Amino acid sequence: MANVLEIHDLTKRFGKFEALSHLDLTVEEGEIFGYIGPNGAGKSTTIKIILGLLKPTNGNVKLFGQDAFKHSVNIHQHIAYVPGDVNLWPNLTGGEVIDFLLSLQKNVNHERKQELIQRFELDVRKKCGAYSKGNRQKVALVTALSMDAELYIFDEPTSGLDPLMEKVFQDYVRECKKRGKTVLLSSHILSEVEELCDRVGIIRKGKIVEVGTLEEMRHLTRMRFTVETTTPLTGVDKQPGIHDLTEQEGVYRFQVDTDQVGKVIQYLSRFNVKKLESQSPTLEDLFLRHYGEEIKEGD
The missing domain is CATH 3.40.50.300 (P-loop containing nucleotide triphosphate hydrolases)
Incomplete structure (x- = not known):
């Protein structure tokens, strides 16, 4: 073309x-x-x-x-x-x-x-x-x-x-x-x-x-996960590829490197998962990857 x-x-x-x-x-x-x-x-x-x-x-x-x-x-x-x-x-x-x-x-x-x-x-x-x-x-x-x-x-x-x-x-x-x-x-x-x-x-x-x-x-950005379980996700903070982890009343929110998604899902399968939501990386995620620090600084 x-x-x-x-x-x-x-x-x-x-x-x-x-x-x-x-x-x-x-x-x-x-x-x-x-x-x-x-x-x-x-x-x-x-x-x-x-x-x-x-x-x-x-x-x-x-x-x-x-x-x-x-x-x-x-x-x-x-x-x-x-x-x-x-x-x-x-x-x-x-x-x-x-x-x-x-x-x-x-x-x-x-x-x-x-x-x-x-x-x-x-x-x-x-x-x-x-x-x-x-x-x-x-x-x-x-x-x-x-x-x-x-x-x-x-x-x-x-x-x-x-x-x-x-x-x-x-x-x-x-x-x-x-x-x-x-x-x-x-x-x-x-x-x-x-x-x-x-x-x-x-x-x-x-x-x-x-x-x-x-x-x-999109391989340069991370997927967003929201996971709700009946039992605590033990060792979740030590899993490779997981970032920005937060937990509130059994609901875990974190980001996952796209090349580690399969391994993270295998890890989650060991627990009693009530809800699992994943969101693909967006153009905004990619944009913030390059401008995030400047935006935080108000530039």
Whole structure:
């Protein structure tokens, strides 16, 4: 499968500050790729370079085999982009903005546009100056998803949307994939990324620290166990692979290294277990693995 996006040894400095450091990343044709990290990690800087809005200090970015900075005009004919904070012309209505932006594009699905307006419950007769942040996002999403682009780039696209509208967005992203399109989704909503994405890249302080499918990365995290027994779990604290053990009124809660799950279950089978619950590691677990200490420190 061909790569739609190829980033090699990408570095971006602003004075002495290094926003991106030797970043390598590929996004394959037809996949939904999640790009996650907290504010300041380098997500938006990466996207601005992909869009040709910033020139890299070192390294290169290619879209459809072309240099993203040198050939940005041609590349933009095949891209739809939604930023996390949309600014619109305040004296135009939402419908006028959508129609104007789509008039600049070659491949537009007008039936899908009307469907999107209805699904997002957008009042296109209102002037943009009267829109909330969520409605401004809807204008951008309707415009982007009405385009028949090859690559959709979403940078925190559901910021300001309620959960029902987030669900509508997710439905249309899945439809993009069914049509063979490629999606780069940068989001702080981990459940959204986990629900949609084929692969995930985690960026930390300008560097990619993990890339892969959730299944490939889950071996790096621990499963959560809740166990209730009629007799005490003797020696549970000495079992290999068990961490963060707590016990209250015969209910034990702990985490288990995924490569030790089988042995832990064999150990538990020796006791009179009334209840056993296990939870697979989530994207949030993986995210906290890299950012947990900083979050505790309030960084």
